[in-house]
Amino acid sequence: xxxxxxxxxxxxxxxxxxxxxxxxxxxxxxxxxxxxxxxxxxxxxxxxxxxxxxxxxxxxxxxxxxxxxxxxxxxxxxxxxxxxxxxx
Numbered sequence: 001x002x003x004x005x006x007x008x009x010x011x012x013x014x015x016x017x018x019x020x021x022x023x024x025x026x027x028x029x030x031x032x033x034x035x036x037x038x039x040x041x042x043x044x045x046x047x048x049x050x051x052x053x054x055x056x057x058x059x060x061x062x063x064x065x066x067x068x069x070x071x072x073x074x075x076x077x078x079x080x081x082x083x084x085x086x087x088x
Contacts, residue, residue: 013076014052017061020075021050024068038067 025035032050036043040063048054058072065072 011078012052014049014055016078017056017075018050018052020077020079021046021064023079024070028068035064035067039063 021035025032030038032046033043035041036046039046039060041060045054045060046064049056049060061075062072065075068075
C-alpha cells in the first residue's frame with residue numbers, strides 16, 4: 001500500500017490517471033492510437049485524458065483498465081519511479 005502522507009497534496013486523480021496511462025502505454029510500447037483501439041475509445045480522447053484536459057467516466061476507466069488487463073482502481077493509484085504493473 002502506498003503511504004499517501006508522503007505524496008504532494010496538489011496531485012489530482014486526473015493527474016494520477018494521466019501519468020499511469022502514459023507509463024502503462026510505455027511499458028507495453030503502445031501508442032495512444034493502440035491504447036484507444038484496445039479500449040474502444042477515440043485516440044484524441046485518450047490524449048486529452050493523459051493531459052488532464054477531459055473528465056472521464058467510470059465506464060471509460062473500466063475500458064482502459066480492461067485494455068491493460070488490470071483492475072480499474074490501479075489506474076487511480078499513484079505509482080512511483082521503478083514500480084511496474086506489468087504481470088507476466
